[in-house]
Amino acid sequence: MHCIACRALLCVSLGKRANFNLGTVRVRSTKCLSDLQVKSSYKVNEKSPLTSRRKVCQRVLEHFDAQYAEELGSLWMSVRSVLLNPDCWQHGVMLNRFTDLGDLRMRLQELGYTSLLPQSDQERPSAHTLPPPVSAGSLECVVHERPSTHTLPPRVSSGSLECVVQRAPVRLPAPRHERGRLKPYFLLNAASLLPVLALAVTEGDRVMDMCSAPGGKALAILQTTRPGLLHCNEVDKHRCDWLSKTLESYVPAPLMETLQLTNQDGRDFGHTHQGMYDKVLVDAPCSNDRSWLFTSSVQQGELWLKERQKLPKLQAQLLCSALAAVRPGGAVVYSTCTLSRAENHAVVEAALATCPGVEPEDLQEELANQLSEHFSFAPPLWPPGLLVVPERLGHTWGPMYLSRLRRRT
Numbered sequence: 001m002h003c004i005a006c007r008a009l010l011c012v013s014l015g016k017r018a019n020f021n022l023g024t025v026r027v028r029s030t031k032c033l034s035d036l037q038v039k040s041s042y043k044v045n046e047k048s049p050l051t052s053r054r055k056v057c058q059r060v061l062e063h064f065d066a067q068y069a070e071e072l073g074s075l076w077m078s079v080r081s082v083l084l085n086p087d088c089w090q091h092g093v094m095l096n097r098f099t100d101l102g103d104l105r106m107r108l109q110e111l112g113y114t115s116l117l118p119q120s121d122q123e124r125p126s127a128h129t130l131p132p133p134v135s136a137g138s139l140e141c142v143v144h145e146r147p148s149t150h151t152l153p154p155r156v157s158s159g160s161l162e163c164v165v166q167r168a169p170v171r172l173p174a175p176r177h178e179r180g181r182l183k184p185y186f187l188l189n190a191a192s193l194l195p196v197l198a199l200a201v202t203e204g205d206r207v208m209d210m211c212s213a214p215g216g217k218a219l220a221i222l223q224t225t226r227p228g229l230l231h232c233n234e235v236d237k238h239r240c241d242w243l244s245k246t247l248e249s250y251v252p253a254p255l256m257e258t259l260q261l262t263n264q265d266g267r268d269f270g271h272t273h274q275g276m277y278d279k280v281l282v283d284a285p286c287s288n289d290r291s292w293l294f295t296s297s298v299q300q301g302e303l304w305l306k307e308r309q310k311l312p313k314l315q316a317q318l319l320c321s322a323l324a325a326v327r328p329g330g331a332v333v334y335s336t337c338t339l340s341r342a343e344n345h346a347v348v349e350a351a352l353a354t355c356p357g358v359e360p361e362d363l364q365e366e367l368a369n370q371l372s373e374h375f376s377f378a379p380p381l382w383p384p385g386l387l388v389v390p391e392r393l394g395h396t397w398g399p400m401y402l403s404r405l406r407r408r409t
């Protein structure tokens with residue numbers, strides 16, 4: 001039996017070239033590890049950005065300390081220690097059901113990855129077929145529970161979306177582009193699937209992903225079901241190109257016909273596309289707590305902290321635009337990857353105050369209770385929303401805030 005580090009290195013057989021960061025793995029047996037390195041022709045990437053060599057921006061940290069100690073109380077100290085230690089961060093693997101997954105699934109299971117999401121008893125769709133009409137969908141993402149476990153855990157709810165995870169902070173190499181082949185998996189912070197699950201897209205839905213680049217959540221939506229339309233929008237031209245490349249790398253040509261890609265300001269859609277969608281996702285631009293802590297210069301840190309003050313206004317405008325673009329009865333999911341109350345609850349509160357006929361929905365039963373094995377949530381606040389907090393080893397997902405608003409009239 002190999003130690004966790006060695007099992008991670010075994011993952012090299014999944015990719016053509018490994019770029020594992022050994023810093024992310026607790027090495028129990030160096031002998032075992034070196035045996036494997038000898039057997040494998042793959043090299044460990046020593047330049048991985050996810051090592052403790054990353055520099056913390058003290059200015060940003062001080063700012064976070066002041067704000068989050070007040071907002072999260074004693075929870076902040078545990079969150080802080082996870083955020084400051086990239087070596088302990090977990091990485092989820094969302095499988096691309098549009099590729100042949102047979103071999104990949106088996107290998108991930110051998111490596112101790114287990115399914116993150118409750119799976120239905122339905123058979124998973126085979127490669128190259130379109131997904132069945134299920135709400136939690138066919139998105140899969142894997143995680144590592146116990147190195148000795150070779151079977152996936154029991155399925156606790158319906159859906160075929162696949163994401164596998166490990167408790168250990170092991171990271172697969174990102175799949176490389178291969179001409180004529182779709183990429184088999186997408187690496188992500190597993191908490192970023194929660195807004196997609198909350199959106200609960202069903203077959204035929206007209207969906208807008210208002211702030212879409214680089215496209216992780218758009219891909220996740222397509223793993224769950226086949227929408228009637230998936231309109232992916234991104235205001236920034238370069239990021240829009242990136243989004244387009246992501247979609248081409250994962251989505252088969254026939255399904256691309258369901259996609260619409262635009263490069264516009266999301267704030268305009270409330271006027272130009274009033275009531276046109278069943279579901280809208282606003283994965284808003286926000287203070288990205290994880291990356292902001294590791295900015296390369298003090299000046300950049302200062303700049304971000306200035307920009308941070310402007311974000312709640314932009315976020316509220318985007319959310320109001322989405323609420324106008326959704327039809328009566330339709331739903332909007334608002335999400336961010338920051339802990340900041342000003343960018344989360346306060347934005348939802350502002351939108352509820354300005355947009356008549358809108359109700360927030362409680363996601364506790366539907367999502368938080370079912371996924372508490374993997375995620376830690378901050379104590380609930382009003383308006384209802386879930387805040388995933390990275391707070392201990394094996395629960396390092398997040399930050400991710402999400403709230404679902406239903407347009408009644």
Ligand SMILES: C[S@@+](CC[C@H](N)C(=O)[O-])C[C@H]1O[C@@H](n2cnc3c(N)ncnc32)[C@H](O)[C@@H]1O
Nearest residue numbers: 211212213214215216217235265266283284285
């Ligand atoms: C958090 S990222 C989205 C991540 C994406 N949903 C994913 O899962 O890969 C927010 C995005 O919103 C874009 N954005 C910022 N302002 C916008 C606006 N006014 N309209 C539309 N998109 C905007 C940013 O350029 C950025 O790409």
